[in-house]
Amino acid sequence: MSEYTVREELKPSGLDGISDDQINDHWGLYKGYVTQSNALHKELEEMRAAGKTGTLAYADRRRRFGFEYNGMVLHEYYFAQLKPGTTMDQAPHFKAAVAEQFGSADAWHEDLMSAAKSRAIGWAICYYDGTTGQINNHFIQLHEDGNIGGFVPLVVVDVWEHAYMVDWKALGRPDYLASLHKNINWPVVEARYQAAKSGQIFKRF
Ligand SMILES: [Fe+2]
CATH class of the missing domain: 1.10.287 (Helix Hairpins)
Incomplete structure (x- = not known):
């Protein structure tokens, strides 16, 4: 390496x-x-x-x-995937896919946030499974416990306390998550989804 x-x-x-x-x-x-x-x-x-x-x-x-x-x-x-000022409508295929699989885009987001607010430090990650075409949300303990081999990360939410302790205190995770939602770079999420759906490997940089 x-x-x-x-x-x-x-x-x-x-x-x-x-x-x-x-x-x-x-x-x-x-x-x-x-x-x-x-x-x-x-x-x-x-x-x-x-x-x-x-x-x-x-x-x-x-x-x-x-x-x-x-x-x-x-x-x-x-x-x-952090950038202000974009909207989920700029991820139209991703939005349609989660709406179909979760009932609505809001229901998908609520499910991701329920993982993000669970009592542990780690990550809430929305993954794409290229084998089944399913999109699902998972909680990753620390950094390494819960990542699913071969699944593609589409939306990655850091919920270690270091992600929000400068702007909020220890109980500030809900406020941080509300702010984070305003800063998701939806075109990047769409690009990740489109690449994964077509069987390509999405490049992080
Ligand atoms: Fe972090």
Whole structure:
């Protein structure tokens, strides 16, 4: 694996109701995931070279790699879809699909928000299953527990407290989610859906 780099082009600013200070702090954490993923990759290679793959330390580092790497990638999906001023009508095929599968676009959103408000830290993610064509919402514990192999993330909602503690306090998750909804970049969601539906791999950047 070559060195992974911070994707500066994905950093949002000027959001509606979410301050640049909040984003700057959050961005710093994303950069930490990139740094740690690179460090862990190097460390794992060194441990393999030293014949230490059977050790408890290697097993722990392997698990930590999944945490850091998922943290890095999920933040890229998250930041890439933040932009103020778009509407869900700019994701017409996605909107029609969730309306058909959930009864209405509002019902889909309510289901995603019910996952996002559940009592844990992690992520609420709307996925597309290319095998069945189903769209469904899942809760991801931490960064790595609950991601479904091969499913494509369409809408990625960070509900770690660090995502809102600068602008809101510990009980502020509902206020954060209300603001987040005003900043979903719906054309990006539509592009993700269109790519997934046609069997293409959506590029994060
Ligand atoms: Fe985060």
